[in-house]
Amino acid sequence: MANREELGIIRGARAGDADCQLALGKLYLFGGAGLPRNMPTALHWLGRAAQQEREEAWRLIGSHIPFETARNCLPDVLPWYERAYDAGIKQAGLVLAQLVLQQPAANESSALRHKAQQALEAAARAGLPEAQWLLAHQADGRPLNSVAPVQRHTRPLAARRPSPPAWRADNIIPAEDYARLDQLWRQDHMLFLAQAMPLLQRLLAAAPADAEAARACDWLPGPPQVLLLARYAELLPSTDDDDGSRHQCCELAAYGGDRNAQLALGLWFARMDGEGRRQSSGIAAVNFKRAIRWLTLAGEQGLADAWFALSRIYLKPEFSQRCVAEAQSYLERAAEMGHVAAQLECGMYAWRNRRTDEHSDVRAAYWLQKAAAQGCAEAETALARVAATPKEAGWVASIVTCLTRELLESQPLLAARLELAALFGLSRAEALLLDVTAADQGHCLVVDIRASYGRSKRRLVLLRTARERQALDRIVRLFESIDSGPDGLEGNYRQRLYRLKTWLPHVGGDDLLAA
Structure with a gap:
């Protein structure tokens, strides 16, 4: 949840302030006190700041925003990576090469493609493993857009084992079979299982036994194979896995980058379900280390269930690295992504x-x-x-009906306070003394006037409708430009009460003045 300072930055960014846009982009890039890390949102605000000639914005884009995020914003992001590369940022050159060289040649100018090629070679010489991997594939005559983005190797090129050239899944199962299975998946899952079984047996016979073996031989499945393995593992009941084929499919699909398979594999290693309850089925001896690895990969791909499961692991007394603070951080990540149980x-x-x-x-x-x-x-x-439902403020009911345009124009602050009282059921003292800008927390109103009125109690009022939100935004903008403290423009409580009495002399003014 954004704090008060961050809410001010958000308002400024939305209003077009370049410094606020840069600050908000950095908050989403590195994570703030109340804002989670979010690469797409960070790119959005840093791009807005870069459009207003903020040099730090495009430098941050080039240094920290990865290709997986940038490719969804083509062609708008190309100028920022080009500038960052020209400024000497090698990582920006790598992303520029990926963005340009993985697109059809007709989409970009020849000069930009030449610069992207130079950037790729410079990144490879600088020791970036991914650049070396892409350059090696280019040297083999394969276009960069044919390289599967699912797995990226982090070892230097010279340290990699050569992948076996004889194994190709598309030779084992023709492309038309994948298309037919995809159609069956949409029509009838049970028919899909029956038709997929013989094809999967051929696929698994030539594939590694598990994820560790796949990593050892640099086995890289294509998207159709990953999808087929993941769907089969999802549909086949665990009780029918006598030969281990379901678990093998799950491991290989998880290794290939399928997030649902990664979640299922992580829960299997932890021997628990998505709610953290212990399961009788699973690995013979719980392996929390491998469970955390797969659940983290699934969470990084946007699965809130994975972060929630991680929070359950870090609360387990049998886990040697049990940590309540770590569990709470994962729980909040799941809540931020919309997980209901985590939010509760x-x-x-x-x-x-x-x-x-x-x-x-x-x-x-x-x-x-x-x-x-x-x-x-x-x-x-x-x-x-x-936050109990506020009671209707009966004292203000007769006043609201007497508000005229002339009175609203002569006393706008007092009129705004009366509107707040009518909307949120404030008492007379709360309406006249509330610090409106400090009270607005986005989702609720904090009514706290104890510093000026000792008999009051602190309470929350929830904002439940768009009408309440719009009215509060309008009133907050009005009060942001003035000093509404006891020594400010509005004066203390008795002065405000006297102004109310003299402003509306025919609506119970004497009763209002009595304290």
């Missing part, structure tokens, strides 16, 4: 810690609202304890 648990954890951290209730409301929006009844029940 993050909300309840924050609510339990409200006595040690006063602002924990704000975080609790944030996560519980997210879970409740996805239909979690338990989160909705907890929300009623965190």
Whole structure:
């Protein structure tokens, strides 16, 4: 959840401020106090800042944004990588080469393709393993767009074992068979299983036994083979895996980069289900190290279930590296990606810690609202304890009906406070003393006037409708430009109350003044 400073940066970035766009891009690139790392979002804001001639923005893009993220934003990102390469950033040259040389020749100018080729060679000479790998494939006469992006080798080229040239999966299973199986998958899963069985037996007979063997011989399956292996492992019940073919398919698909297979394999090594409950089936002896490896790979590909499973592992008492803080960080990652159980648990954890951290209730409301929006009844029940539904402010009902355009123009701040009271059920003291800009937390309003009015209590009011959000945004913009403290433009509580009485003399002014 973004804190107050980050919310200000977000507002400035959306308003077009280049410095705020650069700052927001860096927050998403490296992770902030309340914002998770998010490469696509970081590229978006850094690109916006680079368009406004911020040099640091395109340098950060060239140094840190990988090809997998940049390729989704072609051709807009090419100028930033070209500038960064010209400035001497080798990593930018590698990504520029991948972006340009893996596209059809007609898409880019010959000068840019020549520069991209030079960049690839320079990156290879600088010792970047991926550049060496791509250059080696180019030297073999294979175009770069034929290199599977699933697996990238991190060893130097000279240290790699040569991959066996005789094994090619597309020779074992013709392409038309993959197309037929893909059609069967959409029509009938059981028919898919029956038709895929003999083809998979031929495929598995020539494939490595597991992921470790595949890594040892640099076995690289193509996307059709990975998809076939993953679908078979998903459909075949574990009770029918007498010959180990299902587990072999799962391992090879996970090695090939299928995130669902990586999740299933990680849970298998940990002998647990997605909720962290122990399972009777799985590896004979739990291997948390391998489980963490596969679950991390699945999480990095966008599976919230993988991060949630990792949080369960780090809470297990039998895990030698048990760490509550590590478990909480993985839990928050899953919650940020929309995992309902993780959102509920993050909300309840924050609510339990409200006595040690006063602002924990704000975080609790944030996560519980997210879970409740996805239909979690338990989160909705907890929300009623965190932020009770405000009662209607009866004292302001008669005043609102008397507001005229002349009165609104003469006292805009007071009129805005009365509107807040009507929207969120504020008492008279809360409406007149609330620090509006500090109270707005994005998803809720923190009503806390104890510093000026000792008899009051701190409470939260949830923002549940777009109308409430729009009205609060408009009122916050009004108060951001003035000093609304006790010694500021509006004065103290009695002065504000007196102004209300004199402004509306015919609406119970004497009763309003009584304190």
